[in-house]
Amino acid sequence: xxxxxxxxxxxxxxxxxxxxxxxxxxxxxxxxxxxxxxxxxxxxxxxxxxxxxxxxxxxxxxxxxxxxxxxxxxxxxxxxxxxxxxxxxxxxxxxxxxxxxxxxxxxxxxxxxxxxxxxxxxxxxxxxxxxxxxxxxxxxxxxxxxxxx
Numbered sequence: 705x706x707x708x709x710x711x712x713x714x715x716x717x718x719x720x721x722x723x724x725x726x727x728x729x730x731x732x733x734x735x736x737x738x739x740x741x742x743x744x745x746x747x748x749x750x751x752x753x754x755x756x757x758x759x760x761x762x763x764x765x766x767x768x769x770x771x772x773x774x775x776x777x778x779x780x781x782x783x784x785x786x787x788x789x790x791x792x793x794x795x796x797x798x799x800x801x802x803x804x805x806x807x808x809x810x811x812x813x814x815x816x817x818x819x820x821x822x823x824x825x826x827x828x829x830x831x832x833x834x835x836x837x838x839x840x841x842x843x844x845x846x847x848x849x850x851x852x853x
Contacts, residue, residue, distance in 0.1 A: 723761075726758075
């Protein structure tokens with residue numbers, strides 16, 4: 705399973721596939737391996753672990769490392785602020801995914817409702833005469849039973 709809880713083909717490489725050891729991830733991100741360990745301890749970038757507890761970074765982790773470095777160096781944001789930014793971005797992404805799921809569910813419910821409405825209309829009896837409101841008159845009608853002849 706990947707981090708989102710979905711199962712995947714173990715041989716399929718994605719942006720979330722943990723394939724890079726710490727030395728390669730450090731080279732790709734332009735950071736020192738000790739910095740990567742520090743970011744892991746602080747919870748900024750948490751790579752997957754092998755059964756022997758070795759860190760394995762994904763392409764997404766490396767992109768996140770670059771983002772952390774950019775926010776720290778170029779924007780002057782401290783690590784606690786960066787951690788909060790990452791948490792909020794993850795929360796926004798999760799909420800956007802949930803909105804998409806709910807929108808799809810609403811769309812499906814609307815289609816089902818339209819289909820059911822069409823079924824109900826198709827089931828109407830065609831021999832019934834539509835009711836038309838008759839203007840009331842002030843005339844008086846007297847009813848008399850028929851006489852038996």
